[in-house]
Amino acid sequence: MLAVFLLYSSIAGGGTPSLRPSSLAGHTGKVSLTGYVLKPVTGDAHGAGLHFRLRDVKGTATVPVVYTGSVPDLFRPGRDIVVEGRFQNGVFVAVPGTMVTKCPSKYTPKKT
Amino acid sequence: MPELGRAALVVCFGLALYAVGAGFWGAHTRRRRLALSAQNALVAAFLSAAVAAGVLLVALITSDFSFTYVSAFTSRELPLTYKITALWGGQEGSLLLWLLVLTGYGAAAVLLDRKAGRELIAWVVPVLGVVAAFFSMLVVFVASPFATHAAPADGLGLNTSLQSPYMQAHPPLLYLGYVGLTVPFAFAMGALLSGRTDERWIVATRRWTLAAWMFLGIGQLLGAKWAYEEVGWGGYYAWDPVENAALMPWLAATAFLHSVMVQEKKGMLKVWNMLLVILAFSLSLFGTFLTRSGVLSSIHSFTEGSIGPWFLGFICFVVAGSLALLFRRLPLLRSKTKLESLVSREATFLYNNLLLVALCLTILWGVTFPILSEAVRGESVTVGRPYYDFFLRSFGLPLLLLMGIGPLVAWRRASLRSLGRTFLWPFAFGLVAGGGLVAAGAGSSLPGLIAYTFAAFVTATIVLEFARGTAARRALAGEPVPRAFASLVARNRRRYGGYVVHAAIVLLAIGVAGSSAYDTSHTARLAKGQSLKVRDYTLVYRDLRRTRAQNAVETRATIDVYRGGDRIAVMHPGKNNYPVEQQISNEVAIRSDWLTGEDLFLITEQVNPNGTIDFKAIINPLVNLIWLAGVVFLLGSVVTLWPDAREERRLAVRYGRLAPET
Secondary structure (H helix, E strand, O other): OHHHHHHHHHHHOOOEEEEOHHHOOOOOOOEEEEEEEEEEEEEEOOOOEEEEEEEOOOOOOEEEEEEOOOOOOOOOOOOEEEEEEEEEOOEEEEOOOOOEEEOHHHHOOOOO | OHHHHHHHHHHHHHHHHHHHHHHHHHHHOOOHHHHHHHHHHHHHHHHHHHHHHHHHHHHHHOOOOOEHHHHHHOOOOOOHHHHHHHHHOOHHHHHHHHHHHHHHHHHHHHHHOHHHOHHHHHHHHHHHHHHHHHHHHHHHHHOOOOOEOOOOOOOOOOOHHHOOHHHHHHHHHHHHHHHHOHHHHHHHHHHHHHOOOOOHHHHHHHHHHHHHHHHHHHHHHHHHHHHHHHHOOOOOOOOOHHHHHHHHHHHHHHHHHHHHHHHHHHOOOHHHHHHHHHHHHHHHHHHHHHHHHOOOOOOOOOOOOOOHHHHHHHHHHHHHHHHHHHHHOHHHHOOOOOOOOOOOHHHHHHHHHHHHHHHHHHHHHHHHHHHHHHHHHOOOEEOOHHHHHHHHHHHHHHHHHHHHHHHHOOOOOOOHHHHHHHHHHHHHHHHHHHHHHHHOOHHHOHHHHHHHHHHHHHHHHHHHHHHHHHHHHHHHHOOOHHHHHHHHHHHOHHHHHHHHHHHHHHHHHHHHHHHHHOOEEEEEEEOOOOEEEEOOEEEEEEEEEEEEOOOOEEEEEEEEEEEOOEEEEEEOOEEEEEOOOOEEEEEOEEEEEOOOOEEEEEEEEEEOOOOOEEEEEEEEOOOHHHHHHHHHHHHHHHHHHOOOHHHHHHHHHHOHHHOOOO
């Protein structure tokens, strides 16, 4: 069983790095990017692509993102999302249909 | 009122601490009265937890928004049932429910299982007390459900996607499962502490483990059903950390349920069983921790709460403490017998255990990989679906095959000739089914084909077992077939209930393989009147309507579904827009074909300003077998759990001293 495990790890590699917009530079392979959606969101996810910028959840670095495919219900500026894709020529090109929204705020309202 | 709740929790905490202190001291010095008082403290702790839960429940029902918790998770117009289920809608309430279930289980177990022996129970009580003390400490000092504030005019309401009947039942069932694993753990630790490391703790906790395992299984299936209908991406399981968190203890408990049979029959695997029960309980704590701490990114990230470090500390304490104890008692746990042959019932149980534990640990590795890689490489790396799918196939398919083999192989050692006789027909049936499936075009997915062939083989063995048993009974007692069948099951509930559960797992495997290996999906942008072809279905987009409901604007498309020239259905997928919650939710349309178990699943991905819609249509073959599997699983578990006077007598004879002491 250990053999099966090692076999898989050696063939398939170690999975997808999870990055923030600020740590994206230098990564050319497939990564998963977590960030905070900034206004404005333009374009068409089922056409030429949805365009928006992602910012570090805690930080200021941003990156432009192009996304196509299913958009989760909870997607909107001001939410945190995770999306997979590749960083190419200064733009993060997402793998279609990989967007996942995170919404901690809905479950535990921020205490004021 | 909040004062009463708070006081009840403080009392509960105090009683739990007393159960720990008095319990340990009483057991250590063999003072019966002290041990008994610790036991009573545990029962009283349950009562005070019940009072606290009652206070919160009343506040929820009467919409007393001066309770922070009530205003955070309910609103005035929320239907009553959701006000009640908001008890586990948030962290503080969930922890209170944990505590209530835990003390309830604990009190019931020590009261009902007294015949397991006074000395064992005396040591079980303080272990249960430690866990209860931890949880009551959390609700008293860290996350109090009875925090108050100036009452707002209305509450914030419940997340709209949680307003579903499945979500009412799913969390408490999971808790019943998670928490239920505390009982076998406490008995195992009690056995180690008292030095009574025979099979008593296993016999005493068999039903508790089974019940916890059943709740965990059903709870997960309900969660999957909820995801399928409510979240609406076309699937039911996404290997999300929180889903995995519930699957891991279930796998460990499955392994445990099997390996204890070997210990009961042959006195082997004693250390292994201890390890499994420690693993299962630690994983159930870990599961609660994952759900509640926000360490990992997950669609379930409920909160980035303050209880994370506490949980981590407690898990470390449990693992380190129980392993140290196990190590100290190792000399007591030597097996009297050895594995005689690699082809025997014991051996197949061992293979089954290794596969289950391997699957469980690879999932654990995948879940914790982002944290581990962050710590080691400074960069968080997640593993995705391919990783989990790979291991599910590599370990799951052999498990499926073993499920057909294991129950029919003789204990100790099996001869090749008897094996041939037993498996000739099932083997032939599996081969024929596999051949037929290739002819029918199922060869497009190799794992799918293997899963189906194995499933056919296992089904044949199960049917054959029931048929042989019934025939034997008929010959023996001269009963007609239905009667013989009923008395067969009634006389061997564990065995035949087990077969029914196996049949459920076969159904589950067929459903999972069918819907994941042979699904078809298609997306298209349609204007009114245009159509989309998906396999043998033709979908025509007719109309789009918006209506105002009580708390949402509902957009629904009208889709005519044709197959073979006939209109077989009209479906209405759409979206709901909740203005108050500022939330849009996809409302998928599902058409189940009950004859083939196939679902046509329609999603309106995007409604465009010009009236066109981007549709996604998915065909999920056999997916309904998964839900059917849930029903069969429940049936089999209940058959196995049902009280059995005959078995009780057998056990009483075997453990002569087990009879209730007066």
